[in-house]
Amino acid sequence: MEVTAVKTTPYDDQKPGTSGLRKNTQIFLTKPSYTENFIQSILQSIDENSRKGCTIVVGGDGRYYMKEAIQKIIQISAANGIGKLIIGQDGILSTPAVSCIIRKYSATGGIILTASHNPGGPNADFGIKFNTANGGPAPSSVTDKIFAISRLLTSYSTCPDLKVEISKLGCNEFFIGELSTAFKVEVINSVQDYVDMMKSIFNFDMIKDYIQSSGIKVRFDSLHGVMGPYASKIICNELGASEESVIHSVPLEDFGGGHPDPNLTYAADLVAIMKEGVFDFGVAFDGDGDRNMIIGKDGFFVSPCDSLAVIAANHKSIPYFCKTNVTGFARSMPTSGAVDLVAKDLGLSFYEVPTGWKYFGNLMDAEKIQLCGEESFGTGSDHIREKDGMWAALSWLSIVADRKLSLKDIITSHWKKYGRNCFTRYDYEQVNPDAAAKMMLNLNNMIEMKQLIGKTLTGIDKSYTVEKMDDYEYTDSVDGSLAVKQGIRILFTDGSRIIFRLSGTGSSGATIRMYIDSYVTKDDPGLEAPAANVLKPLVKIALEVSQIPQLTGRNSPTVIT
Ligand code: VG1
Numbered sequence: 001m002e003v004t005a006v007k008t009t010p011y012d013d014q015k016p017g018t019s020g021l022r023k024n025t026q027i028f029l030t031k032p033s034y035t036e037n038f039i040q041s042i043l044q045s046i047d048e049n050s051r052k053g054c055t056i057v058v059g060g061d062g063r064y065y066m067k068e069a070i071q072k073i074i075q076i077s078a079a080n081g082i083g084k085l086i087i088g089q090d091g092i093l094s095t096p097a098v099s100c101i102i103r104k105y106s107a108t109g110g111i112i113l114t115a116s117h118n119p120g121g122p123n124a125d126f127g128i129k130f131n132t133a134n135g136g137p138a139p140s141s142v143t144d145k146i147f148a149i150s151r152l153l154t155s156y157s158t159c160p161d162l163k164v165e166i167s168k169l170g171c172n173e174f175f176i177g178e179l180s181t182a183f184k185v186e187v188i189n190s191v192q193d194y195v196d197m198m199k200s201i202f203n204f205d206m207i208k209d210y211i212q213s214s215g216i217k218v219r220f221d222s223l224h225g226v227m228g229p230y231a232s233k234i235i236c237n238e239l240g241a242s243e244e245s246v247i248h249s250v251p252l253e254d255f256g257g258g259h260p261d262p263n264l265t266y267a268a269d270l271v272a273i274m275k276e277g278v279f280d281f282g283v284a285f286d287g288d289g290d291r292n293m294i295i296g297k298d299g300f301f302v303s304p305c306d307s308l309a310v311i312a313a314n315h316k317s318i319p320y321f322c323k324t325n326v327t328g329f330a331r332s333m334p335t336s337g338a339v340d341l342v343a344k345d346l347g348l349s350f351y352e353v354p355t356g357w358k359y360f361g362n363l364m365d366a367e368k369i370q371l372c373g374e375e376s377f378g379t380g381s382d383h384i385r386e387k388d389g390m391w392a393a394l395s396w397l398s399i400v401a402d403r404k405l406s407l408k409d410i411i412t413s414h415w416k417k418y419g420r421n422c423f424t425r426y427d428y429e430q431v432n433p434d435a436a437a438k439m440m441l442n443l444n445n446m447i448e449m450k451q452l453i454g455k456t457l458t459g460i461d462k463s464y465t466v467e468k469m470d471d472y473e474y475t476d477s478v479d480g481s482l483a484v485k486q487g488i489r490i491l492f493t494d495g496s497r498i499i500f501r502l503s504g505t506g507s508s509g510a511t512i513r514m515y516i517d518s519y520v521t522k523d524d525p526g527l528e529a530p531a532a533n534v535l536k537p538l539v540k541i542a543l544e545v546s547q548i549p550q551l552t553g554r555n556s557p558t559v560i561t
């Protein structure tokens, strides 16, 4: 097979965000060599010695343009001296499965074709993520390198005649260039390695027995994302649940026109059916399968922050954690402090990191933490280096089966022991970027002028005194790297927090995220009140301080969690 160098013009906008490069699909479709440039930049970021003959895992969430992108990756990888690609059948691999496969087969990295929870289709979003040898999202040092290469790139190498039938399982071998270097493409079953790993973590027999003997009904909604095949295999085939336990389980290029984001707004179908009271345990996943939303009977919503804390408190219900040495837990900064209390109670270490799973990787590699999560419906452990939606669902099923209680009873008994961190997040999607920038600038000025320190702010009937206001910074305790400007925090004397960030995963306009966390003691009469009621005064304060309605013209957020 012939290798050719193709001249190209560099782009200046291929900077990976919180989780990979995400853009409107049209950009990949219409800008010449946009995909090729980025793939070449990724491969070139791997130093030459490690790149020659190495193995890379490739797969994605099935969205529009994924298959074309995979063929380009095959051609460019062959021309860049990669030894082997491991690709999911039809290109399908969830993000957690890619992480699992990288680790299992000691690959040098993985390329994931996904824009995660963003909608897909010709007029929606596409994305490309790069994971490194530990199975986790590339750290900033690597994404900075990829970006730097992409800005100077003047040519890419490719094998234009190479084409692989990715619907057929099996290994294909090609001989590339003048030296006839061997290049293999192995198409693997999309779910098998991942399912085997889940079986080694959980006691499938125990969960299966419990589902059968208790008669609980489960509902797994994959929102037409990548998780359908995984859910069908695990929930129906392995755990013996009925066919109606899995829905929206065929991956579609446009997710059936939906928004594959497991939250109360975009997974409305699941929320509605759970409210009918027929099912006891509901789960929704995002497009690429790393996020999860857990809902109990009658629509009882489990806050992702509580989900993390409860899994932490009950981690001994999960066989994997009985075999491994559990030393600590972590959460992203905006996530509520519920898990902190569990770590303290169990005498384990606790870490806070910026938003984005890449920040957990070093802590896991150094065995400082085994369990972590984010408020954005992400939970996971050190079995891989990505958050893992199915893992979270199976963790919950293990806890339910072990404790023989409903989701609601497990959560409320947790609050009665630890007290409750009420949490909410307001998302303002696609706001004017200038308005969002102005808001952040104003808040930064307040930090500089120490304007709010010591002030008492009143919202409706409650007052809070500001103890500290800053722009969050994080120093990685393993490699000493520093991350700055990770979100503006207003910290109150009672421990309540208001946080503002701009999203790093959107593709058009800006998304403002406003997070609120406030602690309610275990003997408070309002312990079980709706979080929205408890947090009303703080929401009012947050809107007044930030001037979001005035600056953006939005009177209500797009999504409330
Ligand atoms: C969002 C979430 C963050 C998550 C990231 C990737 O980022 O807030 O917690 O890690 O998405 O998740 P941002 O920058 O938009 O707030 V996923 O499921 O896209 O891989």
Ligand code: CO
Pocket: 095, 116, 117, 286, 287, 288, 289, 290, 291
């Ligand atoms: Co995702």
